[in-house]
Amino acid sequence: MNNRTLKKIKAQAMREGGKILARIRRELVEAARPGTSLMEINDLAEKSIREAGGTPSFMLVPNYQYATCININDGVVHGIPTARKIQDGDLVKIDVGMYYHGFHTDAAITFISGTVQPDDVQFLSVGQQALKTAIHHTKSGNRIGHISKAIQRTIEGEGYTCIRSLTGHGIGQSLHEQPPIPCFLNEAIEKTPLLKEGQTLAIEVIYAKGSHQLRLEKDGWTLVTEDAGKAGLFEETVMVGNKHSLILTS
Numbered sequence: 001m002n003n004r005t006l007k008k009i010k011a012q013a014m015r016e017g018g019k020i021l022a023r024i025r026r027e028l029v030e031a032a033r034p035g036t037s038l039m040e041i042n043d044l045a046e047k048s049i050r051e052a053g054g055t056p057s058f059m060l061v062p063n064y065q066y067a068t069c070i071n072i073n074d075g076v077v078h079g080i081p082t083a084r085k086i087q088d089g090d091l092v093k094i095d096v097g098m099y100y101h102g103f104h105t106d107a108a109i110t111f112i113s114g115t116v117q118p119d120d121v122q123f124l125s126v127g128q129q130a131l132k133t134a135i136h137h138t139k140s141g142n143r144i145g146h147i148s149k150a151i152q153r154t155i156e157g158e159g160y161t162c163i164r165s166l167t168g169h170g171i172g173q174s175l176h177e178q179p180p181i182p183c184f185l186n187e188a189i190e191k192t193p194l195l196k197e198g199q200t201l202a203i204e205v206i207y208a209k210g211s212h213q214l215r216l217e218k219d220g221w222t223l224v225t226e227d228a229g230k231a232g233l234f235e236e237t238v239m240v241g242n243k244h245s246l247i248l249t250s
Helices: 003-031 038-051 118-136 144-157
Strands: 068-072 075-077 090-100 103-113 167-170 177-182 200-208 214-216 223-225 231-239
Touching (some): 003 038, 003 231, 038 068, 038 090, 068 075, 075 200, 090 231, 103 200, 118 144, 118 200, 144 177
Antiparallel strands (some): 068 090, 103 231, 167 177, 167 200, 214 223
């Protein structure tokens, strides 16, 4: 199989898989009401992914057995689904991936379940805007640093904090590929990887209201903010274009 053929197969599979994953993510958000357990959401995710002809990407990660990572309030990433029930007003983060026809897509969202607080609405609005701005800068000829800078300026410009120990990532035949995509710019943009047309990236905005320092829970997976401040996570799988990029998970 030549490189051009592989690119076509990849593009088609990831477009189809991304649309399916976007639909499933919407289903999970709808199901995540106060009183629903995190495990119920996870089970729905696995069922929906398998019925669509896919495999839960996260279940292909060594030693991880769940279709989702779900975090509440101060939880940041890698939260293990449990019998814990969502409470009214919780800030819920659902991260889900699907392996479909040989390729992965990955997507995450944060939302308020039940009663909303104005400061939480503002917090999430900034995260959504940061992701939108980052994707706007995701085009052939730009660099990873342009994405990182866009996220950092948006998040820190509103007084919030970028998580520095976690990144977005390349994605395709493997769930996690090069390059890493930090939420902040830690070197000259010219030194960061060049973006190329057809490249696929899982761009993540990972941020908090307070400190960027994290703590690992006893389960060995869940990362929470050290100061117990609320955290947010937004992620889309994107295909780099020449003048603009295609969001595959929308």
